[in-house]
Amino acid sequence: MRFSFTDDQLAFRDAVRDLLEKECPPQRVRDAWTNVDGRSGAWDALEEMGVVGLSHPEVAGALGVDEIAVTLILEETGRFGLPEPIVEHTAVALPAVAQHIPEAVTDTSLFVAGGPMVPYATSATALLLERDRQLYLVDRSAATLTERASVDGSRRLYAVEWEPSNAVEIGGPEDAALAFDRGALGVAAQLIGVAQHLLDTTVEYAQARHQFGVPIGSFQAVKHHLANVALGLEFARPLVYRAAHSVARRDLDRSVHVSTAKAHASDAATVAARVALQVHGAIGYTTEYDLHLWMKRAWALAAAWGDAAWHRARVGRAILDTDPSEEQ
Amino acid sequence: MRFSFTDDQLAFRDAVRDLLEKECPPQRVRDAWTNVDGRSGAWDALEEMGVVGLSHPEVAGALGVDEIAVTLILEETGRFGLPEPIVEHTAVALPAVAQHIPEAVTDTSLFVAGGPMVPYATSATALLLERDRQLYLVDRSAATLTERASVDGSRRLYAVEWEPSNAVEIGGPEDAALAFDRGALGVAAQLIGVAQHLLDTTVEYAQARHQFGVPIGSFQAVKHHLANVALGLEFARPLVYRAAHSVARRDLDRSVHVSTAKAHASDAATVAARVALQVHGAIGYTTEYDLHLWMKRAWALAAAWGDAAWHRARVGRAILDTDPSEEQ
Amino acid sequence: MDLTFTEHEEAFRAEARAWLEANVPRPALPSGDTREGFARHLEWERMLFDARWAVVSWPEVYGGREASLMEWLIFEEEYYRAGAPQRVTQNGIFLLAPTLFEFGTAEQQDRILPRMASGEEAWCQGWSEPNAGSDLAGITSRAVRDEAGGGWRLTGQKTWTTRGAFCDRLFGLFRTDPEADRHRGLTYFLVDLGAEGVTVRPVERLDGDEGFAEVFLEDAFVPDRDVLGGVNEGWRVAMATTGSERGLTLRSPGRFMATAARLIDLYRRHADATDPAVRDAVIRGWMDAEAYRWQTFWTVTRLMEGGRTGPESSLVKLFWSELDVRIHATALELLGPRAELVDGDDAAWMKGWQFALSGPIYAGTNEIQRNVVAERVLGLPRR
Amino acid sequence: MDLTFTEHEEAFRAEARAWLEANVPRPALPSGDTREGFARHLEWERMLFDARWAVVSWPEVYGGREASLMEWLIFEEEYYRAGAPQRVTQNGIFLLAPTLFEFGTAEQQDRILPRMASGEEAWCQGWSEPNAGSDLAGITSRAVRDEAGGGWRLTGQKTWTTRGAFCDRLFGLFRTDPEADRHRGLTYFLVDLGAEGVTVRPVERLDGDEGFAEVFLEDAFVPDRDVLGGVNEGWRVAMATTGSERGLTLRSPGRFMATAARLIDLYRRHADATDPAVRDAVIRGWMDAEAYRWQTFWTVTRLMEGGRTGPESSLVKLFWSELDVRIHATALELLGPRAELVDGDDAAWMKGWQFALSGPIYAGTNEIQRNVVAERVLGLPRR
Secondary structure, three states: OEOOOOHHHHHHHHHHHHHHHHHOOHHHHHHHHHOOOOOOOHHHHHHHHOOOOOOOHHHHHHHOOOHHHHHHHHHHHHHOOOOOOHHHHHHHHHHHHHHHOHHHOOOOOOEEEOOOEEEOHHHOOEEEEEEOOEEEEEEHHHOEEEEEOEOOOOOOEEEEEOOHHHOEEEEOHHHHHHHHHHHHHHHHHHHHHHHHHHHHHHHHHHHHOEEOOEEHHHOHHHHHHHHHHHHHHHHHHHHHHHHHHHHHOOOOOHHHHHHHHHHHHHHHHHHHHHHHHHHHHHHHHEOOOOHHHHHHHHHHHHHOOOOHHHHHHHHHHHHHOOOHHHOO | OEOOOOHHHHHHHHHHHHHHHHHOOHHHHHHHHHOOOOOOOHHHHHHHHOOOOOOOHHHHHHHOOOHHHHHHHHHHHHHOOOOOOHHHHHHHHHHHHHHHOHHHOOOOOOEEEOOOEEEOHHHOOEEEEEEOOEEEEEEHHHOEEEEEOEOOOOOOEEEEEOOHHHOEEEEOHHHHHHHHHHHHHHHHHHHHHHHHHHHHHHHHHHHHOEEOOEEHHHOHHHHHHHHHHHHHHHHHHHHHHHHHHHHHOOOOOHHHHHHHHHHHHHHHHHHHHHHHHHHHHHHHHEOOOOHHHHHHHHHHHHHOOOOHHHHHHHHHHHHHOOOHHHOO | OEOOOOHHHHHHHHHHHHHHHHHOOOOOOOOOOOHHHHHHHHHHHHHHHHOOOOOOOOOHHHOOOOOOHHHHHHHHHHHHHOOOOOOOOHHHHHHHHHHHHHHOOHHHHHHHHHHHHHOOOOEEEEOOEOOEOOOHHHOOOEEEEEOOOOEEEEEEEEOOOOOOOOOOEEEEEEEOOOOOOOOOOEEEEEEEOOOOOEEEEEEOEOOOOOOEEEEEEEEEEEEHHHEOOOOOOHHHHHHHHHHHHHOOOOOOHHHHHHHHHHHHHHHHHHHHHOOHHHHHHHHHHHHHHHHHHHHHHHHHHHHHOOOOOOOOHHHHHHHHHHHHHHHHHHHHHHHHHHHHEOOOOOHHHHHHHHHHHHOOOOOOOHHHHHHHHHHHHOOOOOO | OEOOOOHHHHHHHHHHHHHHHHHOOOOOOOOOOOHHHHHHHHHHHHHHHHOOOOOOOOOHHHOOOOOOHHHHHHHHHHHHHOOOOOOOOHHHHHHHHHHHHHHOOHHHHHHHHHHHHHOOOOEEEEOOEOOEOOOHHHOOOEEEEEOOOOEEEEEEEEOOOOOOOOOOEEEEEEEOOOOOOOOOOEEEEEEEOOOOOEEEEEEOEOOOOOOEEEEEEEEEEEEHHHEOOOOOOHHHHHHHHHHHHHOOOOOOHHHHHHHHHHHHHHHHHHHHHOOHHHHHHHHHHHHHHHHHHHHHHHHHHHHHOOOOOOOOHHHHHHHHHHHHHHHHHHHHHHHHHHHHEOOOOOHHHHHHHHHHHHOOOOOOOHHHHHHHHHHHHOOOOOO
């Protein structure tokens, strides 16, 4: 038992962090709300660095990279608020497509996974979608896309109508389940990053903002709110890393681990957003201030790929409704 | 709409409060843990004052007293921690027995209602019990009583085994439902009194106890804990009075009102006990200090006559599972 | 105790219900926190006023019906039940007007109240400043005597002024005696936003509406007749208004009963796909709205029998603001992955969620309200 | 990252499991917080010691196995899984021993540790005083130099001394320099409770057990060799111990995994009668125990790779203590009207509930822990 990252994994994480700090400042996230396609511009730099294609089995195999390394990077994309569909493409769709129809992958292809709504669908080459526990690849031109508005204006969401008869079936129930778990794990990692950002910026604000002649962070009520955020994050983060390990190793209890992680990460980020707004007060309630970009991301991702209640229910079916004699 | 008590009701409440202040000090509650029958001695004084028999239809009719007045008095019995079965006798069993078999009521009879356990069963003349939505009066000698230990040592609990064939059937489903609602309403009122006592004594302690050179009540965390107790109590209390009115008037939605009241009162008292202990710290964790008498009463009554979850579920069936078109 | 409504109250309810059913705009108006929506809401306010529903509790001479507090609650229940538009005039009617009734001169009342009630003159509040939020006494905007003009010259900045970009006039505190203690030396002014030296900048709110404004004042003139309640008496006068803001005038039970009813409706539409745990939260929402309703009737009976509101109004503010957050959080759970949508049939919930989150912040943060409860209701020592 | 246990770890687990299965007393011992139960528990401690399971992480010379932190966690998981008795020696083994290893002389270690490990000498802690609870630095019990005797004379009162009525020795702080600042002038003493001038009075705990004691000292003699870590150095020395108390040594994940498993078992027995809302709480209990387990593995890996624990241990204390309360509250909900019973099959839950409620109080209240997190982990300013 050794529950920590390798130096290589951490070094790669740090490099991605440096890149995002430079290429994905809050202004880029803000711009993605209003520009044509919701892109921050950081994507190209990530592509160049090899991050976007990292999960292609050939690349991953050559570099010795697995879902553990990817998870650590997705956490950073959450922290910096990267709007692009890196979970949907890199964590979910690319490895599935590359495994089953390697010839479909080109240098410029962008795949997005999802359901019932798919983000960035109009930018994608093809969509990875599930129906009746089968996994399909649907060419963008074979799907009818209807734009939907998310509270997070940078997430370009589309409702998708499609028919299996116009799609390529690329996997069965186990592939569909793996794709789903990868998606839930990916947003769980992003939520950890989002929560960390919300905590950091709120602590900073509480140190600087004065009322009644003292920093508001010196009030015990504010301290305890922020301690609760730190508490949620401290105990959610290892669950996400553990789930990444389980996905990478195809652990039999993988889905329970992913659901436990996603539920805790959703709750941690939701609490972080709630406290961030309450501590900021009215200034956090404007769109001129950056805080709202991360709060809305937290709300969107907390509900995406199964919200906390859904994942708890899935865990419940596994731990409460099975025969106890089958357990370890 | 006039949601307040009459001067007569308040005067009677005040008189009972004065009596209990004198006859039911904490030492009497404490003694009831260790003496033979769990009696505080205040019962005789209450009987003399006419409180115990107040709910007899003849008395109630003559005095113009109904469940509203009784509820106000039960709140006081909770505040002073009266251990005797005043809910089980005065609020529930006596009016039912007196209505259906008036000849069974004598000057010395004590009836207790309950289930699955009955408090003070060995002191009772007869037990009011329900089976299959029928209400029965069971002579004490016709029941097999097994002592059970409650966390509240003054509540002398007994498991009861009995057969309808050895009992007198005194009412059907509507009588059984009314008896249950009266019991739940009665303990809800007591819980309000218990919560108020816990709040009052904890505020007093927080004012007096010093740590770090200041009263602990000057710490914002302690203030907010106690504000939360006040909040729960402020919004539970009117629900209990409203439910009393609904029982007294045999309102069609009586059971929903009683359940709403009992759920809120249980929660208010549970929170009050939790905060009381946390603010007192270790001294509250000893049986030498009086606090535990009220905490344990709160735990016992919060679960008696349906706990908060049970009552919420009953409300849920009424408001969620009916046809919306039937609603007002 | 009599929890049935009187014949008179029932008749009042019936009249309100009938009028609202016939007149509430369908489809619903656009948000009153946008420029276009605000104008549409003012038309609605005019309709209310003409039918004498705008200010039911006011004297008839100002357009009211002299309704009792209980009747006012009944009107509010019917108003929300009917899904009628938000009251964009509420800051004037519910916050300034009680202060005018208590502290205003007859001239001020006659001049201001009718135009406020009809919506001809829309009022916004100017409490907060960049460095005076929770700490309201930290106000630095100042008013300097202009003896020649017979008034005052105001300079400073107000912020988080709800609907300030669309309103005509602002009420707020300005420092008239810079030497005095923090809570002294403040004066309550009524400011014309069209006056020279006043600049209003809209600020976009969390939900995308232009709900806020910053108001910059530079030597803006206010005549003496627009001082409310005496020079350097502003703190005392304003506290009367913030009491109303926290207490029952701003959030009547009808609002939460209507929200809980919508939640139940949402639950029924999603029940099949819903985890049973969320069912319990739906039930709690309904029960808590009931608790709020009956605590209000309890308080209102006391007020009608001659009692006064005190620091207990902080308990009311804590309860409704946190209830509103809980109900909306439950709705988002019911919506699951569709919760993030701000278009389509259920978009009102995400919008309502964002609005609900302002509840624990404005009108005194809930942290400060809990301090008030602890210190002034329970008697715990200040630090 | 490798989340499988090594062969060595698995073998260690198997050995522990086999021994525990063969030796854990059935039926369970009476509570170790009663006089009779304490004696029975000491017999069990002797069995553990003889089989070298009493102090697995200690050096072999003192009866340990030099187990790694990870192996210690494995042992704890197996210990709780087996439903083995509470460790009545824990205050010595988990609180005093780490301090002895860090600050004790070789003579002290050799003299004290083996007798502690075997249970021959049972230790209790003497931190709290009537006016020094949360405010530990408020200690007033004093020690006066007895040059002739070669030691110190202790006078004062200690309180809430867990199992103090049954223990042989006490460790605690006494003021040796009355002139010094609050945190200075304290010395860490090891006190023989049988010494002249020491009186121990048992105090009944919430759950009815004699779990607490008050210890009165009047000129009680302590020789120099029982000063731990230097005169007037007591605060620094003690802080090392309170760190252990808050951190992972006192509450290993195995404990909560076992409690969560019992909760699931209770749920299965009551599922038919259970409101579905409670089901969600059962699931949360299990998930939170998992979270605690993996956060512990995460921390332990860091420690094994050379890291140190810091103020983060306050997060750990907050989590386990509140988790324990939540799990027990859920169990009481499952039991419904039978929750109040303290006899019969399910009585352990009400007893456990009362014990769980002490968690947020002892070893530094959770209010103080949240201050520590805010100030020392997050860097928020002290008041």
